[in-house]
């Protein structure tokens with residue numbers, strides 16, 4: 523059996539999940555962009571996006587490597603690859619392939635390998651990073667952006683519904699995500715994979731007001747996870763009332779003039795020895 527045995531991706535790849543990934547992509551773009559900049563992305567580079575999903579990180583990388591660079595996006599979900607190909611049609615330097623990183627073969631070597639929200643879904647995150655190291659050329663960079671499930675959501679003034687939704691996600695990820703604490707262990711995951719000590723930073727999405735996309739992002743996350751939440755007895759469909767959840771989150775936040783805080787994002791990068 524392969525060391526990084528795939529586990530099923532707990533959020534699925536339905537149409538609403540793809541919408542969720544796009545909303546999430548907009549919120550996370552500045553953070554992933556900072557990671558790519560600090561990791562030294564530059565025009566002309568060859569980049570691999572591992573677990574590319576709907577292609578948001580790959581498209582961001584395309585903008586940063588420019589027309590002389592190239593980006594390969596891989597995902598073990600063929601459905602996700604079809605969506606990524608459609609969305610990135612305007613980026614001729616992007617190529618997408620349905621493949622798990624464990625089976626992906628490339629002889630040319632990448633200048634930079636990036637993965638976002640991928641390690642949390644691995645049974646063996648160290649093995650996946652080790653595989654990323656093999657795919658990067660000597661002197662190239664390995665960068666990962668992960669979501670921390672260490673702290674529940676917060677809000678002030680408190681919006682009980684926002685915090686309730688955060689608690690469902692917090693409990694569910696602790697129960698079912700194979701590596702729910704990957705974001706908070708990036709240092710040891712990197713060194714365990716044979717990389718030097720990584721550079722690290724963390725940012726947390728914070729929002730307020732009616733136009734924040736965070737309500738839709740989190741409501742769509744709950745939609746994708748609803749069958750698992752119900753199956754595990756964490757809530758019921760009647761309590762969640764999924765088709766009104768986004769509006770109720772927005773209304774409650776706006777009524778309280780609250781500032782809402784989501785999961786901390788943790789980013790790490792390190793350079794393979796030259």
Ligand SMILES: C[S@@+](CC[C@H](N)C(=O)[O-])C[C@H]1O[C@@H](n2cnc3c(N)ncnc32)[C@H](O)[C@@H]1O
Nearest residue numbers: 531573574575597598599602621622623638639
């Ligand atoms: C939460 S999604 C993130 C998608 C994208 N990186 C983003 O941030 O929008 C995780 C994706 O990683 C893919 N994935 C998980 N493990 C993988 C592996 N070992 N090789 C390739 N893809 C993988 C899943 O199929 C899923 O599409």
